[in-house]
Amino acid sequence: MSKSSRSPQLRELPLADDPLASCTPLAREPMSADQAAQVVPLLKAIADPARLRLLSLVLSHEGREACVCDLTPYFDLTQPTISHHLKVLHENGLLDREKRGTWVFYKARPQAMAALGSLFTSGTLDPAANDLAGAGA
Amino acid sequence: MSKSSRSPQLRELPLADDPLASCTPLAREPMSADQAAQVVPLLKAIADPARLRLLSLVLSHEGREACVCDLTPYFDLTQPTISHHLKVLHENGLLDREKRGTWVFYKARPQAMAALGSLFTSGTLDPAANDLAGAGA
DNA sequence: CCGGCGCATCGACGCATGCCAATATTGACG
């Protein structure tokens, strides 16, 4: 029910050919538009060089947290821009935000990383790890 | 050497606190701008609902390959748009392109998925899996 | 040889996004 007119010759391989393709949830079954709409914001959030590095910097920092003044010197960007990117990461549940005195600390959320990793490795999107979307805004 | 003036109180945790953060390459060490520039195009490629679903559709199809006429009916997009998205996925090494007669088949590249997954799970970016950038263009 | 079909390319349009300068806000400190 997928062909248009004259169906092209298909390889009717029973799947389970190479190890990778049969275990990642992306390959288990066609992802629905709703599922995609859930995950894409997360991917968009890390699909930026500054944000990906920010995330990595926070993750590799002591206590997996860092204040803005720790992160800014790593970039050629202005402080408002860094702040903007951190906001995006926060609104998508990738970073927690905690104000301590004058400083604002951003802390990594392992669940978010797990949710992203599960796209490529583990079982289907874990709904428990998916609630991370409710963190921001 | 990272504080600005009066250093805020830091948690000097020796890391290795929870299982996840210490094993993903993003958390091992601060990602360099060059590394980010390598990975970001891949992330951008899948950070789109249509492209993510296309990738999933191909991955879950028989033989992990599909022709355009198989994919188009899943979307409310025009054929040129689908073709454009497939081109993006191809240029970033996520899909292989093979013309068989009238039809063009797009086939998943496991190495690309592995490269992406390694961001969140395995060791640092595998250079062997990274050559996938040279597939397109 | 010709008509149709599958797919790609092109050009244009509108919206989203990254960036900065300027300014506002919040908390610490005297």
Place this chain on the structure above:
DNA sequence: CGTCAATATTGGCATGCGTCGATGCGCCGG
């Protein structure tokens, strides 16, 4: 209470990107 430091917000600008319609190209059947 006034000032300064750290961070967030705003507004505006330029670029990027997703989308479509129109069109071009290659392959197959008649």
